[in-house]
Amino acid sequence: MTTTLVTGANKSLGLETARRLIAAGHTVHAGMRDLANAGPAQDLGAIPVQLDVTDSDSVDKAVASLPDLDVLVNNAAVVGPSWGLDDLDVDAMRIAFETNVFGIVRLTQAALPLLRRSTNPVIVNVASGLGFPRAMLDPDDDSFSGLMVPYASSKAAVIALTVQYAKNLPGMRINASDPGYTATDLNAHQGHQTVTEGTDATVALALLGPDGPTGEFHNRHGRLAY
Template identity: 50%
Template sequence: MTTTLITGANKGLGKATAQRLIAAGHTVYVGARDEGAGRAAADELGARFVRLDVTDDESVAAALKIIGAQGGLDVLVNNAGIARREGMGEALDGPSVLEVFDTNAVGIIRVTEAALPLLRKSANPVVVNVSSALGSFWATHEPSRPAFAFPSIVYGSSKAAVSMITVQYAKAVPEVKFNAVEPGITATSLGGGEPGSHPGRPARESAEVVARMAMIGADGPTGTFQEDAGELGW
């Protein structure tokens, strides 16, 4: 049995990924800051709930301690992320930028570092970092890509950091497979809107590429950036 932790999994892409992996036979922990929403999502999906705030070291440590005590971990999906609605009345300032980077980039390191002792005990340890084409230097310079025409100063920069975090972990921890994923433009509440307010395709469709990379075998890739059609340029 493969045990998987997904951060930010009480709604949107994280929840859809949890549903897909449960259908594939994984035991899934729904990680969420909000205990009520997290437990409700876990109960609905047939998953386990663990309270986890990726911006809080103590919360992360406590969550991984619980998972370890209950049997260990094989797969980590770093999905939790936030965005600022640039150009929609929200000015950029230091605190708001730090909040995005703390969640989207530093949060991945917090959770990954806490999870590594458990992942190293797995026969097939995998980490999937949910990134974005907005963080791809190639896609943001390629006129045929949506990311080319969509300026995203803070969110895009934070996802570029996710890409480098992925590459460096793949080099530093070769016994664990690390890959980044571009899930596609997805209808979620990213940016603080109502559920589904962000334009895009249904979360269940975008979850397919995340789940695919979470289910790679021992011969699977590491240090890559993946999307629906295959590998994406950094």
């Protein structure tokens, strides 16, 4: 049985990722900041875990509660309080990076001892086309009109972080996914994709075998060239 931890799994993309991986036969531990919101994940058959990726004690306790770990899906993310430049300051950047980047590092580092014991360790970091320069500069791409400075910058860091983790841990499959413009709370449900479409890349990467790719960035249609 494959044991999987999904962060931000109480709703939206995280909840749908949990649902699909349970359907694929995984035992899913659904990480969430507030267990009062655990109902939807429990209804799917997931095991709720109190997990705030910005809190080291919470991360350590969550990881200690796992019997083992094969797949880590770093899905939790925030937009932050600033979208453009008029209200941009260092604190706004710090809030976005604390969850979206430092949270990934905090949890991944804590989870590495368990992942190293797995016969098929996999990490999926949910990034965004908003952090991919080629997409941000393409007028035909959904990401072109996104002016969310802290969020976009943090997701660019997630992509770079993924590549570096993959290079440093060649025995693991470590990739980043782009959900695309999906209807979620982060965009007031304005996205044109469903959460199922938005989790296609994440789920496919979570299901990789030992011979799968690593250090790559995928959307629902496949690999995106850097």
